[in-house]
Amino acid sequence: MNFKTKLGLGIVAFFTIIAVIGEWVAPYDPSEMGDDLLSPPSGAHWFGTTMTGQDIFSQVLVGTRGVMVVGLVCGVLATFLSILVGVTAGFLGGAADEALSMLSNVFLVIPALPLIIIVASMLPSADTVLIAAVISLTAWAWGARVLRAQTMSLRRRDFVEAARASGERTWRIIVFEVLPNLTAVIASGFVGTVIFAVMLQITLSFVGVVSLSTWNWGTILFWAQSNQALGQGAWWWFVPAGLCIALLGTALALINFGIDEYANPRLRKVRA
């Protein structure tokens, strides 16, 4: 594993820890309005305060969980769906392939934003996990396309044929012979989806179409933006959350790097 990957993993691990413990270590209730209005970072408020006197440091800490949960749930769900559809279509070919390709094409064209608004509005409390689930619905189709193409190139490989010749059942071949060879694609797809989901969640919070009831980095930015923090010179309001997002995104991309190098022997520095 190279330095970049380690760095990426380190950052993600850091945020994961914050996601777990953020709520407990936060010095203030993130929603509580204090008396220091829009004050720059200080000993009492490390990241300063908002216009209503809320502690931004606490908001960032508490908000980490929402971001990480959406990223994770979405990554897992969308990856699962794309594998289910993409690999099955690619492996089976024929009519099943056509039908599944059609399905993913339809989902590819369904615009994400209205779909999310619809689901968010239909449910009484649109919580983080649900938003994540909806984002996954819109995020899997691309991955399915890639996996399908990749699977098609794998399904005629000798070792797959060999497994068939030795009497393996189809589902076992898909799951145990083909899938593991797609690890690199799946993993980089996973990382890509996580980035996409986090960005989308933040965008949605920012545009104000999803619940602001729970804190995440996007909601911090939403409040900063709707109070025009930038114009007011309150850089401490939007810089921490923005930086966290950029850092997380970069970290995931760095991991992506590592996954590529790990799974693609040609990219490795020295062959084993």
Next chain:
Amino acid sequence: MSPVLEIRDLSVDYGSLRAVHNVSLSLRAGEVLGLAGESGSGKSTLAYAATRLLQPPGRVPSGEVLFKGQDLLTLTEKQLQVLRWNEIAIVFQGAMNALNPVISVGTQIDDVLRTHRPAMTRQERAARGRELLSLVGIPVDRLTAYPHQLSGGMRQRVMIAMALALEPEIVIMDEPTTALDVVVQRQILGQMMRLRETLGFSIVFITHDISLLVEFSDRIAIMYGGRVVEEAPAAEIYRAAKHPYSQGLLGSFPALRGPRRELRGIPGSPPDLRSMPAGCPFHPRCPHAMDVCGERMPSLDSVEVRRRVACWLEEAHV
């Protein structure tokens, strides 16, 4: 006759693994030098290193490759670029992947001419392309075909045609015919030999097929565990190989003609390059192993004129 290519004490490392060990070989003008040996004994690696085509992590820690007295290993990329294909052409093992799948074979041949013969006009180049294809028995209208539209044998032949495009001094062929049936194989090699007669280039011919090697080459070098263990004229190797490994190889292939004979084979398994046995790498499998074999590597000494063997058995004779 002075050698056109002389390899001196060449070693090649892949990371910490030494794939080629102090190999010295020379290739004379107009000669076919056969290279045989265990798979993984470093034949391809040697060919790559000698042409400065070694891919990372491969590295040449020591040695010289003299082409007409010029050390290829010290040339700059620019200087090499001029030499390449003009003087030394190479047909790779697995020519299946050696052609760019997305441009036509004609263009790939044309590329060479355009780079090295800037004076040629478009028509001249096209004419030369057709000439080359017919040389290897491919219909000239296939010039516009893409590699995937050709069978494996045809692709192999395109590679060979391309290698001859600039009439180089040296052609290195790394298992050029493994994927072909014997009929096609013979036709191609026959054509090469005929061209060599007219054009006078030298060939380094790497293959596993001992019969083929003996039949087509002038001289043969046998490699084992990254070293050349024996080098001699082809006929002599076939008649009386001196190194026990060479003898083993010759005793392992079935002959099509003549009475059925017993195939002896070589006991044991190939050495692991990461943990080479001390002394002669072959000694754990050698029927004649002596104590000294496990201790020191015998040197590749001339035992006769134009004959070198690296074996303590021979040392004892001297």
Next chain:
Amino acid sequence: MTFLLRRGLFYLITLWAAITANFLLPRLLPGDPVQAMITKLGGRLNSDAMASLYILFGLDEKKSLWEQYVDYWGTLLRGDLGLSFTFFPTPVADVLSQSLPWTLGLVGVTTVIAFLLGTLMGVYAGWKRGSWMDTLIPVTTFLSSIPYFWLGLIAISVFSVTFPLFPASGGYAAGLVPEFSWEFAGSVLEHAVLPGITIVVSSVAGWILGMRNMMVTVTAEDYVLVARAKGLSQRRIMFAYAARNAVLPSISGFALSLGFIVGGALLVEMVFSYPGLGYVLFQGIGAKDYPLMQGVFLVITLAVLVANLLADVGYLLLDPRTRREG
């Protein structure tokens, strides 16, 4: 022939499914256009207006979903997309044709630029693996991981507020009327600089990364080695042998992203008040503007499907292996 027929049928069914989804999605949204309008205008429109607005939008007679669906197909097949509610009574087609050129212009051009730039940089980074170009990648990734609106707002605050080099909003200067004149063209260019650069900055990393990885893989292929052995120039090897093969997946990704161009760039359009389809759609969603939403979805659907087709055809043209002979 049967292959073409089958493909055609495939696309038709996909189109039908997508259009049906496009019809259903807006109607699954809670609320109705009139309520949305009252809410949007806040206290500026008294609730007495509701009855009038229902009549205005033709929503006073209740139709079943099925009747609406049949009507929708009827009008659609006649090439009529209906009247937008948000911009009542402007036909949806007019709303689309008004904003589409801007979207295509800005997002289209920047997508192409980002693709070309990113791919080119990816080619170099992959070719010279391990050189300084490799450290460039985390930097560009960082830039593209910055939430877009943040990037846009900072660009505005730096380049149009602190140092007023470029205008902060709009597609052209307020006083101008679109026409073919140097003044107008200059104004359009001037107004496109900031949004354009921010889009490129935030999207270039993806192309770089994808291209770089493919380049690294392809560079290890035998035919690249052969090209080196042939003594070809570095440029020729890099472009005609390595990049030419490595670019294939990027090309199909590019074709698909061309399809998504028409969806516009909501955040760009919001932050820079740029005219375009993204914001129109956003408005349409907010206003429960079924005809407008359907119209935009239709355009997106068609564009994505065409792009899909384009990706298929592009692959066919660029990768001779996929061509079927005979």
Next chain:
Amino acid sequence: ATKASGVLTVGMPNGPLTENHNPFLPTSAAGSLGYRYVIYEPLAFVNNTRPAQDPVPWLATKWDWADNYRKVTFTIRENVKWSDGKPLTAADVAFSYEILKKWPALNNRDSLKVETAAATPDGKVEVTFASPQFVNRNKVISAMIVPQHVWSTVADPTTYTNPNPVGTGPYQVKSFTSQTVTVTRRAEYWQELPKVPEIQYTSYNDNTAQTTALASGASQWSYVFIPDYQKLYVDKDPKNHKLWFPAGLGIHGLWLNTTVAPFDNAALRSAMSDVIDREAIFVRGEARLFPKLESPTGMPLPAGESFLAPEYKSARFEVNVDKAKQKLTAAGFTLDGGVLRAPGGKPVTIELTNPSGWSDYLTVLDIIKGDLKKIGIEATVRTQTADAWTTDFANGAFQGSLRWTNTGATPYEMYQNIMDGAEIKPIGQTAAVNFGRYNNPEATAALAEYANAADDATRAKSLAVLQKIMVEQVPMIPTSAGPIGAEYSTKSWVGWPSEEDPYGPPQATLPNALQIVMKLKPAA
């Protein structure tokens, strides 16, 4: 962006426009940006910031109400010409009322219940109504007048985009683009021409962009919510950047679903109202832009000054936790350990909902949440999408939610909006008014009485009843006054309405816009 001198730049954060100058449609560019009001003129101007003031005659020189506000006769100004040169006639005026009746879809601005409208032989116009129009009288006289010779030929005026607007106003459309509409001064006008030769209406895509434009001076006149207007707007040019946010007769408040226990209990509602810190809402929640609401009657001041019942003339809201607690105890609530329990013993909790994007409301909800804590009510704030909230709110599927009320020339609209029992809808059905489903026959009767009363004394009496109900029963908890405000710059133009010279509401999208433009003069 540099502006040619002599141009007035108006901005709105309304998003892109399509070319549509139909003055009847709120969806047209003319409606959305408000330039319909500098092209089409009303019969008279009403000052909603001072509703008691007499309207200013404009195209009508005189109007006489008769038959207990069931009939009005207009005397039309002479020498007024349409921009196509034809003279304005009584027939045009009558037509402008008739068209609202004929096309109910066009009657979306003021929902006038016109019965007949006709020109009289002596050149006047008579308009009749089925019911007394006392509460609507200002709306009736401020109807927009359109040329009959143009509109009578239009087959369907609801889908007419009016490509060449013909009006009596001093401006006509010069150019249209999806982001900017420019109108220029006509050569002649029935009175002295305004000083502003050209007005540019630009639409921005969101509040931030609009604020940036205001701050830089690219927009000289706009109405947009600015979170810290001092820093973001005024400080950029303290001498010229001004804003005036006067109250009209509409308010914002916390609507409670009065059908759900324990919020059906007036004492609880009243106690809740007592603890809400309206100062904090004014300063922090609404950034000092929504005028502070002081009268417990919900009447915004000074707009509603003249309507106040004598007993409430000097009554003011004040935070009083102790009084609230007393009220609660008296009503059988118990407060122990910081938890308020309803008479049945159930703890009182409330879920406050509002759309996600409405940051000022959400801030207010947070303030209210903190305030309610003081009397042991556990409040939670939940955000929804705007659509979900709109639907839920109209259907009564909420506990507590912030929303505005209607605004009118009298407090009637506001009170009717809050407590009209005649319009009550069961939970689950869409309500247009009385979202809290407050059912009090006394209130319903008082509202009807006010609307139909024949004399001022009866009106005063019924209005007093309504105010009493508002104060004692608290059908909805008022939080701020609804402003009719705007930002404007005195750099190029002076003569804007202000607290010192409150001649009309300052918004560019209200009919008074023309009145303001007429008064603007180039800055020295």
Next chain:
Amino acid sequence: MNEVVLEAEGLVKTYKRVRAVQDVSLVLRRGRVTALVGESGSGKSTVAKLLARLVEPTEGEILLDGRKVRRVREYRRKVQMVFQDPFASLNPIHTIRYHLTRPLKIHKRQETPEELMERVQLPADFLSRYPHELSGGQRQRVAIARALAAHPEVLLADEPVSMLDVSIRLGVLNLLLDLKERLKLAVLYITHDIASARYFADETFVMYGGQIVEGGDSESVTQQPAHPYTQLLIESAPDPERSVVALDAPAEEAAAVSAGCQFAARCPKVQARCWIDAPPRSDVGAGHWAACWLYVETAGAAA
């Protein structure tokens, strides 16, 4: 005569417009190695895949122990295949143990992977290795062990040794011989190396253009080839005993013939009827036949 295990009757396989296999009939017997040699692209691998039922035949049928087997699993228990390329036929992400345990589980065999390893003379500690940690010869042996795990009656080996150097090649072939002897396996051995067919196969069939053109016991097919194509093949095989003799210029690829003999275009002894009708099989020696018009009269006269 050894008993017949697998019998293929009139196999035809058409890919789009390519007729990869045309009317091939073949019999595999217990305890015998049958070699299939021929031109590249003549359909040898396709025949193996048809017999392994990895590819559905366009026409023809396959009988196992004299009957048609419907259930694929039952069939696979008895017929196993070793693929041409040992580098591609082992899944790089699974250990050797996994590769060997799976068929044991599938076919419910009691053996342990260790016993299998012993059978192919590999040390048991290789079980925990991954394929890339093995040499080509070792991998090929693993592939064979995997095929043997099912205790098949038929082993289809598609060019199992072409990638290996002669000494390793010999080891693998000797292993096959040994298995044939001990387990009474029926083996189909596909190769380009005719000399090895002579040494290891009991019978040899020669394929050309999707058809079997000659067959018989290996010694006589390789020593007295009857069909002109076989003669060309034997003639072309490398021979260390001779030095390069004058050779034809490479032949241009011949187009497939729709009717008649596939080899007609290249045949030095071509006759008019070769272009028109497909030649029938004629006996040219004891158990040795060729499909060539050259032998039709002699066969007819002898009958």
